[in-house]
Amino acid sequence: MEDSLPKTYRCAVVTGASSGLGEEFVRQLAPHCEGLLLVARNGDKLKEIGRELQTLYSGLKVWFFIADLTEVKHREALLTAIEDKALQPDLLINNAGMGDYGEFATADWDKLEKLIQLNITALTHLTHAILPKLKANRGGIINVSSLASAMPLADFAVYAASKAYVTSFSEAIRAELRDEDVTVTALCPGPVSTGFGAVAARTEDGAEIPRHEGLVVSKEQVVAEAILGFEKKRARVYPGWKVAALAAGISLLPAIAIRCILNSRPLASQDE
Numbered sequence: 040m041e042d043s044l045p046k047t048y049r050c051a052v053v054t055g056a057s058s059g060l061g062e063e064f065v066r067q068l069a070p071h072c073e074g075l076l077l078v079a080r081n082g083d084k085l086k087e088i089g090r091e092l093q094t095l096y097s098g099l100k101v102w103f104f105i106a107d108l109t110e111v112k113h114r115e116a117l118l119t120a121i122e123d124k125a126l127q128p129d130l131l132i133n134n135a136g137m138g139d140y141g142e143f144a145t146a147d148w149d150k151l152e153k154l155i156q157l158n159i160t161a162l163t164h165l166t167h168a169i170l171p172k173l174k175a176n177r178g179g180i181i182n183v184s185s186l187a188s189a190m191p192l193a194d195f196a197v198y199a200a201s202k203a204y205v206t207s208f209s210e211a212i213r214a215e216l217r218d219e220d221v222t223v224t225a226l227c228p229g230p231v232s233t234g235f236g237a238v239a240a241r242t243e244d245g246a247e248i249p250r251h252e253g254l255v256v257s258k259e260q261v262v263a264e265a266i267l268g269f270e271k272k273r274a275r276v277y278p279g280w281k282v283a284a285l286a287a288g289i290s291l292l293p294a295i296a297i298r299c300i301l302n303s304r305p306l307a308s309q310d311e
Contacts, residue, residue: 047071047072047073048068048071048072048073048129048130048178049072049073049074049127049128049129049176050072050073050074050075050076050126050127050128050129050130051068051072051074051075051076051128051129051130051131051132052076052078052121052126052128052130052131052132052165052169053065053068053075053076053077053078053132053134054078054079054108054132054133054134054135054161054165055078055079055134055135055136056077056078056079056085056088056134057077057079057080057081057084057085057088058079058081058084059134059231059258060134060183060228060231060258060261060262061079061132061134061135062088063258063259063261063262064132064134064181064262064265064266065077065088065092066088066092067259067262067263067266068130068266069092069095069096069099070096072099072130073098073099073100074099074100074101074102074126075089075092075099075100075101075102076101076102076103076104076121076126076128077089077101077102077103077104078103078104078106078108078117078135079105079106079135080105080106080107081105082103082105085103085105086103089101089103102120102124102126104116104117104120108135108156108157108161108165109153109156109157109160109161111164114161114164114165114168117165118165118168118169121169121172126172127172127175127176128169128172128173128176128178129172129173129176129177129178129179130173130178130179130180130181131165131166131169131173131178131179131180131181132180132181132183133161133162133165133166133180133181133182133183133205134181134183135157135161135162136157136158136162136183136201137153137154137157137158138154138195138198139151139154139195139197139198140194140195140198141194142194143196143197146197151197154197154198154201155197155201158198158201158202158204158205159201159204159205162182162205162208163208166180166182166212170221173221174216174219174221177220177221178221178222179221179222179223179224179269180209180212180221180222180223180224181224181226181265181266181269182205182206182208182209182223182224182225182226183205183226183228184202184205184206184209184225184226184227184275185198185199185202185205185227185228185229186227186228186229186254186277186282186285186286187199187202188202188203188204188205188206188225188227189227189286189289189290190289190292190297191297202227205225206225206227206275209223209224209225209274209275210223210225210274210275213274222269222272223274224265224268224269224272224273224274224275224276225274225275225276226261226265226268226275226276226278227275227276227277227282227286228256228261228277228278228279228282229254229255229256229277229278229279229281229282229285230252230254230255230256231255231256231257231258231261232255232257232258253281254279254281254282254285256278256279256282260278260279261278261279264276264278264279265278
């Protein structure tokens, strides 16, 4: 449909662009961008994706930046590169994130600290630093949150809390920017088939974390709905009607019902 096609973006910045939802954002946005700045730790994969897209779309400019966004020096280097290259981002997709599945008491602190740095600090830092350019270019932000942000989740305590921050933060700055012509959308998917689950799990055999298969939505659908929702200036996008219905149901639950649910396993997990 015509109204599902995004406008042309001058420069889209995508974090976590080498795999999962980040890679899918890059692929779906490429036909509608003059330039793409791909950010991730896997430089080889970034270059592979970039070469492929430049072959497919003549004139597309692709820049790469290899960074571990949990490190402030890497974030600052990225921001310096944006200035040095005189890039003018009009779309920021804060996709990079990680999870940790298991009881909080037995969690590895180093992993939790990286989770907090990536899911919260890096997202906030990049948003704050790039926002002046987004305002000048009348652009916008898609923050990848999760269905897990809708309520506390046992065995996903820090992850769910970090995503609750992302959703709340997105709503707050959306309100602040309402007169600036800057759109902010929180993308809140349920389970998606990417590598997120294997990384979040505390196993050495690559086993995935438990999830409800009936809620699984493909990464292609998640990203397509995210872009369409952003273009329609929606505050939140819950991809898939089942996930959207579940989110609506959770929002109506009283606190006592949520506490009862906390005694069971997580309802869903999100993949980035």
